[in-house]
Amino acid sequence: xxxxxxxxxxxxxxxxxxxxxxxxxxxxxxxxxxxxxxxxxxxxxxxxxxxxxxxxxxxxxxxxxxxxxxxxxxxxxxxxxxxxxxxxxxxxxxxxxxxxxxxxxxxxxxxxxxxxxxxxxxxxxxxxxxxxxxxxxxxxxxxxxxxxxxxxxxxxxxxxxxxxxxxxxxxxxxxxxxxxxxxxxxxxxxxxxxxxxxxxxxxxxxxxxxxxxxxxxxxxxxxxxxxxxxxxxxxxxxxxxxxxxxxxxxxxxxxxxxxxxxxxxxxxxxxxxxxxxxxxxxxxxxxxxxxxxxxxxxxxxxxxxxxxxxxxxxxxxxxxxxxxxxxxxxxxxxxxxxxxxxxxxxxxxxxxxxxxxxxxxxxxxxxxxxx
Numbered sequence: 001x002x003x004x005x006x007x008x009x010x011x012x013x014x015x016x017x018x019x020x021x022x023x024x025x026x027x028x029x030x031x032x033x034x035x036x037x038x039x040x041x042x043x044x045x046x047x048x049x050x051x052x053x054x055x056x057x058x059x060x061x062x063x064x065x066x067x068x069x070x071x072x073x074x075x076x077x078x079x080x081x082x083x084x085x086x087x088x089x090x091x092x093x094x095x096x097x098x099x100x101x102x103x104x105x106x107x108x109x110x111x112x113x114x115x116x117x118x119x120x121x122x123x124x125x126x127x128x129x130x131x132x133x134x135x136x137x138x139x140x141x142x143x144x145x146x147x148x149x150x151x152x153x154x155x156x157x158x159x160x161x162x163x164x165x166x167x168x169x170x171x172x173x174x175x176x177x178x179x180x181x182x183x184x185x186x187x188x189x190x191x192x193x194x195x196x197x198x199x200x201x202x203x204x205x206x207x208x209x210x211x212x213x214x215x216x217x218x219x220x221x222x223x224x225x226x227x228x229x230x231x232x233x234x235x236x237x238x239x240x241x242x243x244x245x246x247x248x249x250x251x252x253x254x255x256x257x258x259x260x261x262x263x264x265x266x267x268x269x270x271x272x273x274x275x276x277x278x279x280x281x282x283x284x285x286x287x288x289x290x291x292x293x294x295x296x297x298x299x300x301x302x303x304x305x306x307x308x309x310x311x312x313x314x315x316x317x318x319x320x321x322x323x324x325x326x327x328x329x330x331x332x333x334x335x336x337x338x339x340x341x342x343x344x345x346x347x348x349x350x351x352x353x354x355x356x357x358x359x360x361x362x363x364x365x366x367x368x369x370x371x
Contacts, residue, residue, distance in 0.1 A: 300356025
């Protein structure tokens with residue numbers, strides 16, 4: 001599958017790779033418009049100025065009909081009654097055993113119209129479950145290729161919006177539908193104060209057909225601010241610095257929200273939702289493994305699958321995501337380990353046969369500035 005910006009990415013010699021069946025850019029090694037390229041430069045731009053990402057591979061599902069909000073609320077872990085129309089909410093979509101089919105964002109246009117953004121690889125699975133369970137009168141559509149998703153992230157994100165004539169007063173996780181001034185021909189664009197980097201930012205959802213023109217407008221403004229066009233390599237290092245989970249790594253059908261330390265997104269006070277009984281039972285006895293953030297004390301760079309050891313050398317868990325932190329200039333990791341090891345515990349990571357000393361820390365690794 002190809003993003004509507006695929007030809008643009010190719011024209012800029014982006015390094016492309018498969019993401020959930022989509023050919024997406026990892027980095028722009030040669031940069032764009034003469035700027036320094038590569039994941040490190042792209043990462044730094046987001047932390048210090050601004051970066052833009054094409055994440056159109058993310059799924060899109062429409063759920064409409066009388067009682068749509070109440071229906072979807074029975075399938076997700078968080079409580080949609082905590083938000084109103086014009087707001088979005090992070091959610092986990094579990095099976096009856098408490099395994100995570102996907103994590104996703106739910107947009108509420110009205111109590112009778114919801115818009116879901118699941119991960120690319122899981123969009124079809126989420127759609128199939130919702131479609132199968134939908135009562136009469138609820139219309140569920142997979143609209144994966146009706147909207148693009150363009151992320152503008154970094155401290156100068158607001159300036160990009162202002163320069164486009166968009167005066168936005170949106171709280172975090174709030175959204176609006178609007179036209180870009182002077183470009184009514186592009187149609188309405190959904191703009192939400194969300195992101196996956198830990199920085200102040202927005203996600204724009206133009207129509208699939210108008211995506212390239214909206215992207216060009218963003219690129220023009222980004223260049224004026226010495227920003228960068230960013231690939232999914234920088235997106236991954238940025239989200240790891242924040243301790244944000246990635247499905248297939250920190251969340252999966254075999255990793256529950258309780259194990260992933262995602263209880264904040266689980267509303268056990270709700271009357272019922274898919275997987276609630278299993279999660280209540282797991283929480284009552286306590287999980288056998290929990291997600292922890294780990295910072296290396298030496299030059300070791302942890303990677304997913306590497307073993308985590310206690311100080312005696314006993315294996316106590318496994319790295320789920322690991323990288324070199326461009327901001328901290330040191331190795332960092334998220335890992336599922338035995339629950340008795342808490343913040344401050346000294347541990348070690350087996351980095352291809354070399355034991356790297358490390359410490360469990362409280363996430364995020366880098367201060368969050370989303371608000």
